[in-house]
């Protein structure tokens with residue numbers, strides 16, 4: 009399982025770390041990587057992708073969009089179809105980023121394993137716990153082969 013994050017303020021980064029902690033507690037190997045350091049090879053080598061990023065100006069944050077732009081055709085050429093999960097950090101909305109990500113993932117195509125989560129505001133302990141639960145649920149589902 010691969011958790012990829014892009015973050016400017018640290019909000020998405022903290023959510024990604026919390027998701028990673030939840031996932032590793034399931035006993036499965038989990039990589040945590042910055043979007044800028046990831047390409048199609050790393051994604052194709054994983055069992056599933058959890059993308060953690062912000063909504064900026066009603067869309068996916070640029071660093072996350074850059075990743076998906078870079079890997080879109082290479083993943084299609086590899087016929088790589090993976091389950092994915094999405095965790096969006098937002099100020100007061102987040103729905104535009106979810107919609108954009110869903111549209112891109114449908115095109116590869118990746119399968120939405122769990123309902124995308126939006127965390128609004130600066131992540132507090134409750135939000136970090138929610139991110140941890142998402143990471144754990146995704147990792148558990150992957151290890152059981154239910155996605």
Ligand SMILES: Cc1cc2nc3c(=O)[nH]c(=O)nc-3n(C[C@H](O)[C@H](O)[C@H](O)COP(=O)(O)O)c2cc1C
Pocket residue numbers: 014015016017018019020021061062063064065066067069097098099100101102129130
């Ligand atoms: C340039 C910019 C645009 C933003 N646009 C939105 C937006 O359209 N909707 C929203 O809910 N939050 C918006 N926000 C707030 C961020 O989504 C929020 O602060 C998020 O936690 C940032 O996470 P990050 O710093 O880890 O990338 C914006 C923030 C910035 C810097």
